[in-house]
Amino acid sequence: MSDFLNKLSIKQQRVFNNLIKELPAFCEIVVTTKFVIEGRLRSTIIHYMRDWHLFFQYCVEHLEQFQGKKIKELTNEDINSITYDNLVYFEQWLLNDRNVVKSTQSRRRSAIKVLFNTLYKKNILKQDPTIQYDKLKINKQGIIALAPHEQVSLLDAIESGYGLTDKEKKSRTEFSIARDLALITLLLDTGLRIGEVYTLNRKNFNFDNMEISVLGKGAKVRTVVFSSDTKTSLLAYLKHPTRLSKQIIDKEAIFLNRDYDRLSIRGMQKIVKKYASAIGKYNITPHKLRSSAGLSLYEATGDIRVVAAQLGHEDISVTAKKYVDASKHKLHDAIRKRGSLR
Incomplete structure (x- = not known):
């Protein structure tokens, strides 16, 4: 983790430190894996962390099994209790309560998939509920480029x-x-x-x-x-x-x-x-x-x-x-x- 921090700008370090203080401990494993082993961009990882935080915020506020818990307190057992239905309801909450557009929904879904898939590969999750995700259909604009x-x-x-x-x-x-x-x-x-x-x-x-x-x-x-x-x-x-x-x-x-x-x-x-x-x-x-x-x-x-x-x-x-x-x-x-x- 120290190697990751050393390569961040001062502003990125501040954002990262604030997020890592609030995220569950198991998220550090994902950050280390994505940065050190796979070489993801630092800015990409910070975007992931923001999306994970929003997801866990939804969990502690809306899922019965997490009532009364803080995001930082969530354990390996807690994330193992999250089901595919929970993920679907999270996306419905994004669309209905947060009014996100499809492209934002797609980006956040990708961040959640990275989290669950990595934890599954690290044997922290017994199963990965995101494998049931269907591909989102997004009406993309044609390429925007300078003539x-x-x-x-x-x-x-x-x-x-x-x-x-x-x-x-x-x-x-x-x-x-x-x-x-x-x-x-x-x-x-x-x-x-x-x-x-x-x-x-x-x-x-x-x-x-x-x-x-x-x-x-x-x-x-x-x-x-x-x-x-x-x-x-x-x-x-x-x-x-x-x-x-x-x-x-x-x-x-x-x-x-x-x-x-x-x-x-x-x-x-x-x-x-x-x-x-x-x-x-x-x-x-x-x-x-x-x-x-x-x-x-x-x-x-x-x-x-x-x-x-x-x-x-x-x-x-x-x-x-x-x-x-x-x-x-x-x-x-x-x-x-x-x-x-x-």
Whole structure:
């Protein structure tokens, strides 16, 4: 557990400590398993813990066998008494009393499945009631991604400051502009997850071969290729006089905050949101830039296996469904441009 805590930001440590004080003791086993053995992202584990806390809050307030107990007091015997019906009623409570949407319900169900499945594998649970879960049917929107000309506009906004507020313009420096340009170029070019970017160190980059060694989901390492545009923007940032002259707190970190420590995930999200809003794309997040990179790569190569390898998808069918469907408009455009057959 100490290894996990050492890798959290100060804010994450505060949230984690507050949650772990209130959660049952058996949750520590799940946290350790998911972080140390499976390499889940720290932010993901904290989201799990929040969902577990909500579930146990429901249990002590609504389940008869837990009346009068505090969440922290729940034992191995208590969690063994939870049935599939209890889980169903919990979801009904979410939908009726908490008014959650299907996507939130799905996320919380995943967190509960992780908890019960891990405890079952660790022989703390005699049986796992979540195996009876049916797959939730969610009406997903089509892929949201930036078109090529919008990607150019986004990068132009970073260099020029176009569309930013006066306050945002005043807070910019040559160094922060170089960093923001390198960060967003990297995201658009490689399709890296924001959590993967957060963990990047200098040693992960091979600028000669233009490759990055990335620690992805499930603690699996993959090689991601980047272009000359990313190489140029990254080297310009890494060799910036300000960076070379300052005392860097985390010397291995690629992206730095204003205190010259490792830039947080939240910090990266704010940077993307700032420039996306500047060009009128208010729904763009780092994950949408990942989608933009995947779609651009698929439309350039037509090879879904290449896209899956670059993005780190284990199941190629997931990649195919997402990006082949999204690029169907290209087929319609091609047919229209072809014109009449006669």
